[in-house]
Amino acid sequence: MITPRDRFHPTSRKHRTLTGLLVGLALVMANIGGALAQSQRHQDAVxxxxxQRQRDQRLDQQNDRAFQQRQWQRQQQETQRSFDQLEIxxxxxxxxxxDRRPLEFDRPPTTVVVPQQPTCRQYTQAYDAAGRPLGLICLR
Structure with a gap:
């Protein structure tokens, strides 16, 4: 006959079943805990x-803006150089x-009356082929 003491004896069927259930429950809990930890690590990695993806995206946008700015500045400089070259x-x-125009078409002659000179009473300004003034020439 089985006494109340023998009911949970280490070799009894109930003891083995209860121990198996407890070990199984502990394994399930450990698996759940491991799965939760793995899930958290996975979420952290994600x-x-x-x-990193957002940071890379921001850097790409900044690089694109900087590239477009440099390209615009280069175009402006080339345009300015073209205008400068055209002006030159x-x-x-x-x-x-x-330089090729005849001397008489450079400037109209100007007549200057200088009363201090008793020998010459009327002067005109003379110019060279490049249009630079040469000086006064006496007319009378």
Missing amino acids: DRWEQ ERRQILNDRL
Whole structure:
């Protein structure tokens, strides 16, 4: 006959069943705890990846803006150089035209009356081919 003491004896069937259930429950709890820890590690990794992706995206946008700014500045400089070159060419053309014009078409003669000179009473300004004044010439 089984006494109340023998009911939970280490070799009894109930004891083995109860021990098995407790060990099983402990394993299930450990698996759940491990799964939760793994899930948290996974979520942390996903969060780090997302932060890195956002940081990379911001850097890409900044680099794109900086590249566009440099490209715009380069275009502005090239445009300014083109305008400067056109202005230089225009001035060269004008200077070439001035050098080829006859002297009488450079400037109209101006008449100056100088009363201090008793020998000459009327002067005119003379110019060279480039349009630079040479000095006064006595007319009378």
